[in-house]
Amino acid sequence: MNIQENQPDIAIRTVxxxxxxxQFQALFDVNLEIKxxxxxxxxxxxxxxKSTVLRSVDRINERLGYVRIxxxxxxxxxxxxxxxVDLAQLxxxxxxxxxxxxxxxxxxxDNVIFGHRIHRPPGSKLHRDEExxxxxxxxxxxxxxxxxxxxxxxxxxxxxxxxxxxxLCIARLLPVKPAVLLMDEPCSALDPKGTAAVEDLxxxxxxxxxxxxxxxxxxxxxxxxxxxxxxxxxxxMEHSKTDDMFVTPTRRETADYIEGRYG
Amino acid sequence: MNTRSDLSPTGNAAGDIRNQDWYVDKxxxxxxxxxxxxxxxFVIGIFIFVFKEGAGFIIQQxxxxxxxxxxxxxxxxxxxATYGTLAMVAGTAxxxxxxxxxxxxxxxxxxIYIAEFAQGRTREWLKVIIEMLAAIPSVVWxxxxxxxxxxxxxxxxxxxxxxxxxxxxxxxxxxxxxxITSIAEDAFKAVxxxxxxxxxxxxxxxxxxxxxxxxxxxxxGLLSAALLGVGRAFGETMAVLMASGHALTIPxxxxxxxxxxxxxxxxxxxxxxxxSDHYQAxxxxxxxxxxxxxIINMTADFIVRGIxxx
Ligand SMILES: Nc1ncnc2c1ncn2[C@@H]1O[C@H](COP(=O)(O)OP(=O)(O)OP(=O)(O)O)[C@@H](O)[C@H]1O
Ligand SMILES: [Mg+2]
Numbered sequence: 011m012n013i014q015e016n017q018p019d020i021a022i023r024t025v026x027x028x029x030x031x032x033q034f035q036a037l038f039d040v041n042l043e044i045k046x047x048x049x050x051x052x053x054x055x056x057x058x059x060k061s062t063v064l065r066s067v068d069r070i071n072e073r074l075g076y077v078r079i080x081x082x083x084x085x086x087x088x089x090x091x092x093x094x095v096d097l098a099q100l101x102x103x104x105x106x107x108x109x110x111x112x113x114x115x116x117x118x119x120d121n122v123i124f125g126h127r128i129h130r131p132p133g134s135k136l137h138r139d140e141e142x143x144x145x146x147x148x149x150x151x152x153x154x155x156x157x158x159x160x161x162x163x164x165x166x167x168x169x170x171x172x173x174x175x176x177x178l179c180i181a182r183l184l185p186v187k188p189a190v191l192l193m194d195e196p197c198s199a200l201d202p203k204g205t206a207a208v209e210d211l212x213x214x215x216x217x218x219x220x221x222x223x224x225x226x227x228x229x230x231x232x233x234x235x236x237x238x239x240x241x242x243x244x245x246x247m248e249h250s251k252t253d254d255m256f257v258t259p260t261r262r263e264t265a266d267y268i269e270g271r272y273g
Numbered sequence: 274m275n276t277r278s279d280l281s282p283t284g285n286a287a288g289d290i291r292n293q294d295w296y297v298d299k300x301x302x303x304x305x306x307x308x309x310x311x312x313x314x315f316v317i318g319i320f321i322f323v324f325k326e327g328a329g330f331i332i333q334q335x336x337x338x339x340x341x342x343x344x345x346x347x348x349x350x351x352x353x354a355t356y357g358t359l360a361m362v363a364g365t366a367x368x369x370x371x372x373x374x375x376x377x378x379x380x381x382x383x384x385i386y387i388a389e390f391a392q393g394r395t396r397e398w399l400k401v402i403i404e405m406l407a408a409i410p411s412v413v414w415x416x417x418x419x420x421x422x423x424x425x426x427x428x429x430x431x432x433x434x435x436x437x438x439x440x441x442x443x444x445x446x447x448x449x450x451x452x453i454t455s456i457a458e459d460a461f462k463a464v465x466x467x468x469x470x471x472x473x474x475x476x477x478x479x480x481x482x483x484x485x486x487x488x489x490x491x492x493x494g495l496l497s498a499a500l501l502g503v504g505r506a507f508g509e510t511m512a513v514l515m516a517s518g519h520a521l522t523i524p525x526x527x528x529x530x531x532x533x534x535x536x537x538x539x540x541x542x543x544x545x546x547x548x549s550d551h552y553q554a555x556x557x558x559x560x561x562x563x564x565x566x567x568i569i570n571m572t573a574d575f576i577v578r579g580i581x582x583x
Contacts, residue, residue, distance in 0.1 A: 068474060070470060070473060070474050073469075073470065073473065075392075097476070098476040098477075098478065099476075100476075101473075101474060101475060101476035102476050105474075105475075106474040108467070108470070108471065108474075110467065112467040112468065112470070112471040113471075114468055114471055114472060114486055115468060115486070115489065115490045116485075116486070116489055124472070124475055124477075124485070125475040125476060128475065128476050128477050128481055128485075129476055179471075182475065183475075186476070
């Protein structure tokens with residue numbers, strides 16, 4: 011594939027994506043175009059394959075060892091299943107926020123700088139001051155700096171609230187300057203206040219990153235996203251501007267789901 | 274007197290129905306209780322016995338400074354018997370250090386491989402093989418030290434005797450490795466998979482995940498694995514008696530023969546008159562060993578408990 015001079019305006023494109031967990035087919039012919047620089051939400055009933063789509067885009071699904079796919083996934087016009095794709099490089103480009111905040115059991119500081127240290131060219135070492143700057147910038151970006159600046163060396167798994175942990179998990183993606191952020195129900199473990207705070211943050215990040223946000227919360231999808239994808243039983247049913255989808259859904263199933271007629 | 278309808282909650286009624294199951298249940302409960310209690314009774318019994326045999330000596334005859342600071346263990350001297358354990362303590366310590374230097378890298382490496390890299394069959398096979406190592410009786414290990422390691426060391430290093438710190442250290446290291454490996458593997462398994470996933474999603478390779486995330490997260494478990502390994506090496510008797518040369522010197526190099534605390538008891542206890550000073554002094558060594566292994570195991574236990582409460 012050619013290296014493109016001008017940035018493509020599609021961040022993630024899946025082409026006839028089918029995915030199997032062992033014998034079980036979880037995705038059927040998924041064709042998606044997630045645009046750059048905006049927030050796209052993904053909704054659908056439990057088990058419809060939302061997480062599966064996300065986890066395919068940074069190929070974290072492969073850890074399982076029994077996942078098979080056909081079709082293609084392009085991230086910034088590069089097929090991520092090409093043989094010459096470097097997984098570390100892909101994951102530098104694509105950051106993932108999980109449902110349960112999962113800071114690593116190391117210090118807050120080390121959490122934030124973790125990705126940066128990994129993706130640095132081997133042998134190169136940053137000056138402490140530069141690292142400090144990177145950590146501070148990332149934590150400021152997620153509005154966490156004032157809360158944690160006095161305990162940067164404390165273990166991140168000890169005394170942060172869930173909201174703070176989730177913000178930290180977002181902060182640690184930023185130093186490597188990813189293009190795409192995948193968020194799998196990032197607020198579902200949080201209380202309403204935490205949810206609002208993280209939503210604000212996601213909105214904050216809009217424009218700079220292409221964000222794909224899975225949520226079960228219809229109101230959240232409406233509030234935070236420009237476009238919306240509705241999935242059902244492993245298929246994409248509808249993909250349109252969020253406002254359109256919630257006001258005038260084109261498909262019966264979408265309307266049913268939005269109105270709460272599915273689980 | 275108890276009218277029971279089919280709708281009554283079974284949980285409440287179960288205790289009152291004295292059918293065969295109830296008796297079987299009670300029987301096994303009591304049997305388990307007796308087993309559990311007897312373990313405690315035995316431990317306390319052994320402790321009292323050892324302590325009783327050694328106490329007289331410790332309280333009356335023992336010269337504390339001599340016991341801990343003198344390298345001279347001459348219990349059978351007719352004119353002036355001395356009971357110094359320093360040489361044996363040094364010998365035991367040297368062997369333990371060498372054994373850990375061998376066992377720890379080997380065991381931690383094996384545990385990392387089994388827990389983080391090996392899959393399916395390979396993993397099962399490795400675990401079986403390591404458990405088989407644990408099943409080899411210590412006298413067989415001693416035999417290996419005596420018949421295989423001894424000539425091997427003499428030839429490889431061109432030293433006059435191959436029954437020494439190095440030999441005993443290698444043997445003890447191999448003996449301690451299975452325990453350390455299996456406890457270290459448990460420590461790695463206890464690290465939640467979400468950490469691995471998080472780190473891999475950030476772009477870490479499997480190795481980076483291991484040394485940047487898994488090792489720090491499992492470090493308490495590894496520490497307690499190491500301590501239990503030390504306890505194992507420290508308390509081992511037969512193999513070390515056969516492989517160490519049984520010479521009463523403070524070792525200056527790994528090629529010196531030594532005599533371990535445990536081996537001294539094993540070798541001498543049968544030939545001392547019951548109740549004599551010598552006999553009691555051996556029990557004093559026993560108490561000393563008991564105390565140290567007890568401290569080591571307790572520490573390991575506390576560390577493990579610390580992990581669980583985190
Ligand atoms: N590791 C796995 N092994 C086997 N099947 C899986 C695995 N993960 C997911 N599945 C199956 O794939 C389907 C899609 O799962 P997925 O987790 O993508 O759904 P989801 O839309 O994210 O649901 P939820 O809203 O509950 O998070 C489900 O039927 C699920 O049972
Ligand atoms: Mg999901």
